[in-house]
Amino acid sequence: MARRPPRWLVATGLLTPTGLWLGLFLVAPLALVVQFSFATRDTGIARAVLPWTVDAYRTALDPAFLPIFGRTLAYAAATTLLCLVLGFPLAWFTARHAGRFRTAVLAAVLVPFWSSYLARIYAWKALLDGDGLVNRVLEQVGLGRDGGFLLTHGAVVLGLTYGFLPFMVLPLYVACERFDHRQVEASYDLGHGRVSTFARIVLPGVAPGVLAGSLLVLVPAAGDFVTPKLLGGVDQTTFGSVIDDQFRGGNNWPLGSAMAVLLLVLVVVVLVLRGKRGEDVL
Template identity: 35%
Template sequence: MRKRVSLWSWLLLPGTVWMSIFFITSLLLVTALSFGTTDDLGTPHFGNSLSNWAEVFAPVYRTVILRSLGYAFITAVLCLLIAYPVAYAIARHGGRWKNALIAAIVVPFFANYLVRMYGWAVVLSDEGPLLGLARKLGAPDDWRILHTGFGVIAGLVYGFVVFMILPLYAAMERMDSAVIEAGRDLYGGPLRTFLFVTVPATRQGALAGLVLVFLPAMGDFVSAQFLGGPDQIMIGNLIQSKFFDGQNWPLGSALTMLLMIVLLIAMAGYLRRARKDEQEAWQ
């Protein structure tokens, strides 16, 4: 038994060392730098100033943070609405084609994220096929999607919807078909059965999907950069600009820490909900 424990300890050692050096150390450096200052040349220096933390709550930054929260929340909800019928159709009616259908959804997302956003920008552009079709159907000529909030959200949904489909599909695969049959006997129609049986039974998958979509969407900067305009920038764009364009690393570090705090709160809420659901399942 001791040999087995020792073996597992040695197997955990490389990952622990890697995380300690490249994650925890960098996190501590960013935390310390968030209290630092910059000189006239833009060189960062460690310190104990709270000016960066006070500045992140200035109206201009607060607007961007709230916009990022709103975009990430809307993206998560839209992904949930899109993923539920897709996952349900594959899990319950996919038959022997289930694996092929899941592969057809997942494989395109192996392409580089930047490449996919470039392609999405072409589709949503003023001369793209989507607006061309919309104008033929009667849409006004000045209507546009690119460089708007709708375009950014469309890019986020396209980029992260697969993270919602997979956990929902896994949750529906674990469902006993007899539960759905019993629900049909109790509630009658398929819609009521879906709402009162399938949705509660797959709540864990939905919560996991919401977290998996919300967390990266909150910190994403590629969609806002390629599909949005100056009025659609997100906190990820702010952080990027402070580190690379503005040469204000302490303020960028403070924004990074604020983003991590928001994401940790979301993650803690999910873990608490999941633990409560697990306890209720055992009672």
């Protein structure tokens, strides 16, 4: 019989391509961003190694940026919550009642991904404008708004929710499909109502999908800068928009890199906290 290679050798061979890919396209660019964050605007990117300074971090942590930082977190949290509220009923219905139409429903959720994200946000910009369809329809019932609904917090949250809703629906659908629906019937037979059954049986049963979907929405929503730029204004600026301004118009790569690192640290902290909370739930 041929001698089998050691398990560690097989594992190394299987993981090496992925490790090289992640190292080249994830770790290396991230290391460059961290390096740039310790440079100064005067030294330039080519000489960003020495001397190192924390001036960019001092500027990024200036209290003037705190409202923008808080607004970014508020947008991300509101988007995650709204995606959960809208996505859970759809995922539950699809998993339990759609039957042979499940594929069609999931395809309808994924259809927007077949077009450019930028084109879809521009479409929302046209809809929410003062002369857009949304404002004209609402004017018929006395709910219209002068200038439309652009440049508002609601427009930004709406655009983010529209863009990231499928990231919530798909994990929830998988969790709902794997959930044993007989537990709901048993709960009813034992005298529990709908609210009690949902809180004690359904929600813990689909908690992995809720956690996965929340993370998939929260992380990109916190770093998105396209939607706030197109649907918002000065009062709707997010941390991602400020980072984009530093790398393009502001020509201040160290400050932009420092802000990117701080946002990354914040996301990692949120992931760790949510992960521990998810372990407690599971």
